Amino acid sequence: NAGVMQNPRHLVRRRGQEARLRCSPMKGHSHVYWYRQLPEEGLKFMVYLQKENIIDESGMPKERFSAEFPKEGPSILRIQQVVRGDSAAYFCASQWGENQPQHFGDGTRLSIL
């Protein structure tokens, strides 16, 4: 997983608070994906971004969730007014270009009290 950096690794929030998850892609990678994983389950696609653009957000709930990948800085996945059901591991993956494989970070484990 060298290169794709996610932080924080663990995040604890109380219900109603906001959670911000950050992802710095591998150097030179301009495509970023966010996934959600529940224990003992596979990866569920949330959103696909290129620099400053959201390409596909079909897997992301329309309320409370948003994502961005600004020209400068990391990609951010933001969850407002968190609820217990938001508890999961959130993974970011980056890609150099289309037809290239994705490389994953080590994830952020979000726990909602």
Add this chain to the structure above:
Amino acid sequence: GQQLNQSPQSMFIQEGEDVSMNCTSSSIFNTWLWYKQEPGEGPVLLIALYKAGELTSNGRLTAQFGITRKDSFLNISASIPSDVGIYFCAGRNTGNQFYFGTGTSLTVIP
């Protein structure tokens, strides 16, 4: 979203045995990928396949891109304890969207 059918769901094998797992889809893909995930970590890319019929090896791992472009398999020869983990397949379509299998949990008994 689309989910790939991955089997078996779990495997318990003796050290030294060979392992085989596969993924099927109702849609065709342009790329098939295989990942391994260990507890507390993100998936690590093992093998990437780009053409129908392609057979690629990475050490003791061999994977093939099915000729129908709707399936792929991964074989692990002479398993060792450090092969333990969850293996995921993933397919990429023409829209550069990735879909993941449900995972195969591998346990290797020394």
